[in-house]
Structure formats: structure tokens, C-alpha cells
Amino acid sequence: MPTPLTVDPIRLAHGADAIADAARELAAFGWTPATSSNFSMRLDDHLAAITISGRDKGRLGRDDIMVVDMHGKAVGSDARPSAETGLHTQIYRRFPDANVVLHTHSRTQSVASRLFAREGRIRLEGWELQKAISGYTTHESVLDIPVFPNTQHMPELESRVDAWIDEGKPLYAYLIDGHGIYTWGKDMPETRRHLEALEFLIGCELDLRRLSP
Numbered sequence: 001m002p003t004p005l006t007v008d009p010i011r012l013a014h015g016a017d018a019i020a021d022a023a024r025e026l027a028a029f030g031w032t033p034a035t036s037s038n039f040s041m042r043l044d045d046h047l048a049a050i051t052i053s054g055r056d057k058g059r060l061g062r063d064d065i066m067v068v069d070m071h072g073k074a075v076g077s078d079a080r081p082s083a084e085t086g087l088h089t090q091i092y093r094r095f096p097d098a099n100v101v102l103h104t105h106s107r108t109q110s111v112a113s114r115l116f117a118r119e120g121r122i123r124l125e126g127w128e129l130q131k132a133i134s135g136y137t138t139h140e141s142v143l144d145i146p147v148f149p150n151t152q153h154m155p156e157l158e159s160r161v162d163a164w165i166d167e168g169k170p171l172y173a174y175l176i177d178g179h180g181i182y183t184w185g186k187d188m189p190e191t192r193r194h195l196e197a198l199e200f201l202i203g204c205e206l207d208l209r210r211l212s213p
């Protein structure tokens, strides 16, 4: 029989506090309207802390965060994890260096996801702020953010993400059409930096489209 997974309560409390703090700030930016968005943090090789489904992300406390295994199954709780838990655990499985996943629904992300859906990606090129993404050292680089079709069926989205990764294409974040963005990083500060940079860059691309004849 497999050993039951045990949750380190101190690690969980720290993870929950870090998630709640980040969520409060992102909500204050207006990026988590109407209970949307979800957030998670890897606790160890087998477990992650994640927001409980349907909670107001601007007012999270420790009781609004639960634990799941790397396949999205609840551990030590009867609560329902985020409806999009599968997208978080997929990132932890596919990217061993990823320890935090942030998903938001800003207006910029939502509008851009619709506008660029037909092209299947937003190509970022020539922007100094690309250097805010770990591994990018110059504006003379290309950063593609794919836009995947929205669906309520997470395995379908997961297979699109898997296909992108399996083609060997770099992946630092993705948009979902009419929905929002997912991004991740090695810790909360790096993931926050990625999210803020991408929000800014996607906003710039939207402005260029608006201003271009």
C-alpha cells in the first residue's frame, strides 16, 4: 500500500500566507474580478497548496487554501480545489523548477486573448521588459505567448499545453481565449515579476494594434 502523503503544517501556513498576500495585491490591481483567478505553490515533490474554488481572491485567509497532490486530488480536506487545478499541477509536473503558478483575469489579458486568438499567439519582440522573464537577457529576442481556445474541460486544455511543450517550444506563460493568463516561476517574487511584465507587454501590444492604421 502506498504511504499516505503528509502535509507539513508550517510549510502549508507559509505557502498559504504567501498566496493570500499576492492574491490581495493582484485583486487590488483589478486582475481577479468576481472571484476569478487561482493561485498555487509547490510544497514538496508530491504536494501543492492551491486556492479553494469560488473564493474571493482579494480576501483569502489560510482557510481558503487547501492541499492537492500532483494530479489534483485533494489531500487532507473535503473542500473543492480550484476548477482549474489540473492546469497548475500540469505545470509542476512538466517544469520541475516551477514552484508557483499564478492565474489572473485582467481586462488587458481578456481583451488581448480574444484579439490574438486567431493568430494562436502573441509575439513579443523588441521590448526591454522581455528581460523581466527569467532567461531573457536582451530586447533582441522573441517571446511567444500562445493563446489556447477556452474550454471547461481541463484535460483538453492540458493536452494543448502538453503539445506546445512537446514540440520543444519555450513556454513561460499562456493565455486562454476570453479567459486570462497563466504564468509561473521558481518562487513568488519571480512569478509576480513574470505576471506584471506580461500584463504590461500585452497591454503595449494591444495599444499598438489600436494605434496602427
Ligand SMILES: CSC[C@@H](O)[C@@H](O)C(=O)COP(=O)(O)O
Binding pocket: 034, 035, 036, 037, 038, 051, 052, 053, 054, 055, 081, 082, 083, 084, 103, 105
Ligand atoms: C468566476 S468565473 C472564473 C472561473 O470560471 C475560473 O476561470 C477561475 O479563474 C476561478 O475558478 P476557481 O474554481 O475559483 O479557481
Ligand SMILES: [Zn+2]
Binding pocket: 036, 037, 038, 084, 103, 105, 179, 180
Ligand atoms: Zn480562470
